[in-house]
Amino acid sequence: MEVFDRAELxxxxxxxxxxxxxxxxxxxxxxxxxxxxxxxxxxxLSPDSFKSLDDVRRIPFTTKDDLRSQYPDGLNTLPTSEMVRMHASSGTTGSPTVIHYTQNDINLWADLMARSMHMVGVRREDVFQNITGYGLFTGGLGLHYGAERLGCLTIPAGPGNTARQLKFMRDFKTTVAHIIPSYALYFGAAMRDSGEDPASLALRVALIGAEPHTEETRRRIEELMDVKAYNSYGLSEMNGPGVAFECVYQNGMHVWEDAYIAEIVHPETLEPLPDGEVGELVMTTLCRQGMPILRYRTKDLTRIIPGECACGRTHRRIDRILGRADDMLIIKGVNIYPMQIEQVLMGFPEVGENYLIVLERENFIDQIRVKVEIREEHFVEDMRVLRDLQKRMVSRLRDELLITPRVDLVQHNSLPKAEGKAQRVQDNREA
Amino acid sequence: MEVFDRAELxxxxxxxxxxxxxxxxxxxxxxxxxxxxxxxxxxxLSPDSFKSLDDVRRIPFTTKDDLRSQYPDGLNTLPTSEMVRMHASSGTTGSPTVIHYTQNDINLWADLMARSMHMVGVRREDVFQNITGYGLFTGGLGLHYGAERLGCLTIPAGPGNTARQLKFMRDFKTTVAHIIPSYALYFGAAMRDSGEDPASLALRVALIGAEPHTEETRRRIEELMDVKAYNSYGLSEMNGPGVAFECVYQNGMHVWEDAYIAEIVHPETLEPLPDGEVGELVMTTLCRQGMPILRYRTKDLTRIIPGECACGRTHRRIDRILGRADDMLIIKGVNIYPMQIEQVLMGFPEVGENYLIVLERENFIDQIRVKVEIREEHFVEDMRVLRDLQKRMVSRLRDELLITPRVDLVQHNSLPKAEGKAQRVQDNREA
Structure with missing residues (x-):
């Protein structure tokens, strides 16, 4: 096996x-x-308290509220003069979550990122188009530094401007793109609408992350863009991207366990869960110098995939993010995760690249309405056909969610488009 | 003298x-x-043709049109696999201007950038807030890499979001900011409007570039933000920023002559001009590996400042950019540069941070109208006071331009705001 770092072996x-x-x-x-x-x-606790890895559970959890209350530097272990980078969440209320890095931290992060990209075949000869925002968001600079470490030609394209992205892909023979899943769906469809044949491009790999998405979404991105799409996991509290990454087997993301400890706990009892069971991911940085974070409650729901990976790496795999502990919706007393809805919708070939979940309140009762864009070729004149499709969707959603949502089929391009992170839920219950 | 690089000595x-x-x-x-x-x-010509530096004049000029017609790789000296970065102009029509860099080129650029920042006192202990766009624009990543080389704590803030910029400055004790002049004027005024006392901030230095601006604008930025503002010159064709930079004497920008040859030529005859005379700046990269550019006509108008600099560096200085050879306006047969208008306006203490030059056509005759924002405290009820101000402006502009413009005094915040590069000229002559 060809690896970037011996730690993989x-x-x-x-x-x-x-x-x-x-x-x-x-x-x-x-x-x-x-x-x-x-x-x-x-x-x-002191360093000597840790006789075995299980002792990690003796460490109290760290939460986002801790990061906020310790703003601006309560987790820093070194003076500002030793720090070389700061990233921050885009949080609009209260104090942002702020991460400080030393040069060692930046180097290690770039190495993990390079290792991740290398794992899915990215090499020095590749042309890498980085279609995500730079700046305080860790995704842009994170993959930029990884690609630089690999020696790829990096095009720091940034987000948006679909026509120019496509022009660069064509003219510079881009082979690898880093792109947010919701924009990938939009981009893939726009590319086909413009008459471009994705097979004629050199593009081979899409690295998709930063937004939870379903397997169906991944397959659709692969089909629309004619690429292999690999799932990436990270969060600024753990540096940024490069925490866990899929290998070519596309069956879960290897957590780089030489740099992190991953645990899965029950989101309410906080008790450890066995491999295979879905719970909240808790992460510990093992190598961070400027701002170590121990047992961080990520709020991301996933599970450890049991068994060994065919690629031979022993770093355990987490499943794709199945939702956020805190974006669970409670409708008519039922717990619903937006991911469940996406999964059902993406099972219908008629569904286009955009949908919106609207929460409404009618006579004091919460209702869920799903607005779904239908692909142009399926948005036919015959109302019976559409009504039948709608019925099938309602029925499949009811089976999955255990409540009956309303479904509106809408025309291609009629829902608000996101060029950044998609806003999938609109809560109109207060209005 | 403490220098970053012995080449300065x-x-x-x-x-x-x-x-x-x-x-x-x-x-x-x-x-x-x-x-x-x-x-x-x-x-x-061959390498042996160059017996003395004057022989550089034997090389034919390179123009923006050459870069366009050679798109995408006609100036590259190495295959794509040897390149690690691409930057591009934001040009919306035709082919963009594209620059390719090897890792050596990136390293050299970062060194020049670090040298420039070091020259105005930026050190490892500084907190550097990079308030410009990242991505394909060279300004963001250029200064980012320079600051990283110096070991500063870099906050990759990106442009816009004034309230958050100010929060970061306060909370992280930012000492150095990189900011576009038009946004600096806006930011400084917004900061004062919000009741912030700039003297209470740790901010010491503003690095301003990417837009030509007058000495009066610089002084106003320094006053509004309570900083020393240093002028920076660069263009992606010559890597990006870090081509020429002011020293602490603020009297012209030292061109890093170990990395570039600078010439000043008459914009029409293209004959060399003596030191002190204003003409078009022509630049040659001396160290670029992936994509050398020889005798590039920058279209920027400036002059070599004669004499030695008090700082002791022998690298010759260019004056601030006095205009663009190609944004010269011809009104009633007279050549006018927008910079001339800005210079007059900024001489009036009543003028706020925004203005707009509008070109109009009336009965087949071109007219120039200048809309000027007046500071709140000067926008008084008494029309005689405003009329007097307007008269004085018209008279001073006539003295400078040799034609009589119309002047509209408008209220604070009534002209469109730019958070990126300011659009100072609006041409309504076709409508």
Whole structure:
């Protein structure tokens, strides 16, 4: 197996030895920060407390609220003069979540990113078009640095401007694109609408991340753009992208366990869950110097995929993100995740690239309405055909959600388009 | 003198020796490209043709049209697999101007950028807020890499979102900002409007570039933001920013002559002009590997500032950009540069941070109308006061332009705001 980093080849036992040594190191480093200095002491913990990896569970959880209340530097272990980068969440209310990096942290992040991209066949000869926002969002600069480490030709295209993206792809023979899934669906459809044959492009790989999406969405992106699409997982609290990444088998994302500890816990009881069961992902940085974060509750719902991967890497895999613990909708007492709705919709070949979930309140009762764009060729004059399609959708959604949603079939291009992260839920219940 | 690079200390003679050696090298490298391979041969030139620096004048000029007609790779000297970065102009019609960089080119560019920032006192301990767009625009990534080389804490804030920019400046004690002049004027005024006292911020230095601006604009930025503002010059054809930069004496921008040859020519006859005379700046890359460009007509109007700089650096200085050879307006047969108008306006303390030059046609005669925002405290009820101000402006503009423009005084915040490059001229003559 050709790898970017020897760490990919560690046996399970070696990997766990590395994790334990690094866990002790990172605890020692974290204790220099205001937050962990007091919190770990209160918990009676020191680097010596960690005799086995299971002892990681003795560390109290860290939450987004901790990051907010410690703003601007309560998790920093070193003075600002030792930091070389800051990224921040785009949060519009309250204090943003802010991450500080030393040069070592940036280097390690770039290495993990390069390793991830290399795993799906990205090489020095590739032309890499980075179709995501740069700036404070970690996705843009994260993949930029990874591609630079691999020696790819990087086109820092940024988001939007579909015609220009396509022109660059054609003229510079782009082979690899980094693109947000909702924009990939839009881009793929726009490309076909413009008469471009994706098969005539050099584009081979799409790296998709930053938005949870279903397997059906991935397959549709692959079909529309005529590429292999690989799922990427990351969050700025854990550096950014490059935390977990799919291999060519496209069956879950390998967490780089030499750099992180991943746990799955029950989102309410916070008890550990066995492999295979869906729960909240909890992550610990093992190598971060400037701002280590221990047992961070990501709010992302996923599971450890049991068993070994055919690629031979021992780094365990997480499933695609199945939802957010905090974007669960409660409608008529039923828990619903937007991902469930997307999964059903994408099973219909008639469905176009855009949909919107609208929450409404009628006579004090919450209702869910799903507006779905239908592909041009399926939006026929014959109302009976459309009504039949609508009925089938309602029925499949009811089977999945256990409540009956309303479904509106709308014309191609009639829902608001997102060139950034798609806004899939519109809550009109207050109005 | 504390310098980032020993090249800053070269004597004039040493510098010219370095230039001659590098000129021969870059000619040899350039000849590997399609464009220069044939063009230099046709001109009977080879590396050996360059006995003295004056021989640079034997090289035919390169123009923006050459870059366009050679799109996408006619100036490249190496295959794509050797390139690691592409930047492009935002041009909306025709082919964009595209620049390719090898890793050596990126490293050299970052070094020049670091040298420029270091010259005005930026150090490892600084907190650098990069308030410009990233992506294909060279300004964002250019200064980002320079700051990284210096070891500053970089906040890749990107443009816009004034409230958040200010929050970051306050909370992270930003000491250095990179900001486009028109946005700096807007930002400074917005900061004061919000009740923020700039003197209470840690901000010390503003690096301003990417838009030509007057000395009066610089002084106003310095006053509004309570900083030292340093002028930066660059263009993607010559890598991006870091081509020429002001030192602490703020009297012209040192061209890094170990990396570039700068000439000033008459914009029509293309004959060389003596130091001190205003003409078009022509630039040659001396170290570029992937895509050398020889005698590029920048269309920027400036002059070499005669004499030595008090800072002791021998790299010659160019004056601030006095206009663009191609944005000269011809009104009633008179040549007018928008910069001349800005310079007059900024001499009036009553003038706010925004203005617009509108070209109109009335009975087949071109007219020029200048809409000027007046600061809130000067926009008084008494029409006589405003009329007097308007008269004085018309008179001063007539003295400068030799034609009589119309002047509209408008209220604070009534003209369209730019958060990117300001659009200062609106041509309504066709309508």
């Amino acid at each position: 560690l046996s399970r036992k070696e990997l766990e030895q590395v994790q334990l040594v690094r866990l002790r190191n990172v605890v020692s480093q974290a204790m220099r920060s205001r937050l962990y200095g007091s919190r770990l002491k209160e918990a009676g | 070269l004597s004039r003679k040493e510098l010219e020796q370095v230039q001659l050696v590098r000129l021969r090298n870059v000619v040899s490298q350039a000849m590997r490209s399609r464009l220069y391979g044939s063009r230099l041969k046709e001109a009977g």
